Amino acid sequence: MSQGNTGVTSQAVLAQACPVREVLDRVAGKWSVLIIVAAAHGPIRFTELERSVEGISRRMLTLTLRNLERDGLVTRTVHPTVPPKVEYELTPVARELHATLLSLTDWAERHRVTIAESRAAYDAEHRPEPVDA
Amino acid sequence: MSQGNTGVTSQAVLAQACPVREVLDRVAGKWSVLIIVAAAHGPIRFTELERSVEGISRRMLTLTLRNLERDGLVTRTVHPTVPPKVEYELTPVARELHATLLSLTDWAERHRVTIAESRAAYDAEHRPEPVDA
DNA sequence: CTGCATCCTTCTTGATACTG
């Protein structure tokens, strides 16, 4: 194997070796997770979502929603009423993901402080900008 | 718990409401997770990492490693030998994260097919370019 | 062997405006 079979790429290999990446890539978007969380409480409307995730642009909401729908993570229900009404709801698969995400939340909660301190220490150590002036 | 103080907000509230995002953002980089996985087996050298994660550029390896180090997820040990030798190792905190990531892997594994089918179905439904012409 | 700096390309996201 020397090292060079860089011939055709390794994207496939990587995906195979690291399925985690797949999930992450899928949920990597800045908003996917937020939307999943927002929709976790039950069916929710486009505008509701827009408000819940506050900060998201219409464009991103739509795009993310479409991806989620495509992956079978949310269902889109259109109510043919006069003023259009569309509701989004998490699928069972998405609910499982949501539950799993909770363990990450847990990890984050448990180490938030530790990590923050680590960063502070690191910055202090590497950015010192001698303030003895 | 009213919930509605939609007044100003946001970023802070979101971070608070969704710590998951924090983790995700932290590990969002295309390589962080791969590196964590690669280092999960024990201390590993820069070059080793470069090969394990194959596909990563030196620049990205360095940057990601620095971030990981900053967050206290990996320790960097420099062996003052003639040809420099540096070893990276996961910290306990990172190992916990790694373990947690496993549940995500599990989720991905369990639904990989379902999701793939969902995408295929979605694409068939929305891209179809009616070929009856 | 490790690592940093620069340059350049690509993808993602945001802002806006318009349609059903």
Next chain:
DNA sequence: CAGTATCAAGAAGGATGCAG
């Protein structure tokens, strides 16, 4: 209300070359 289209800005990532 819901959604799409376009345009431009910015961040992330890749390639290289140099240095301790």
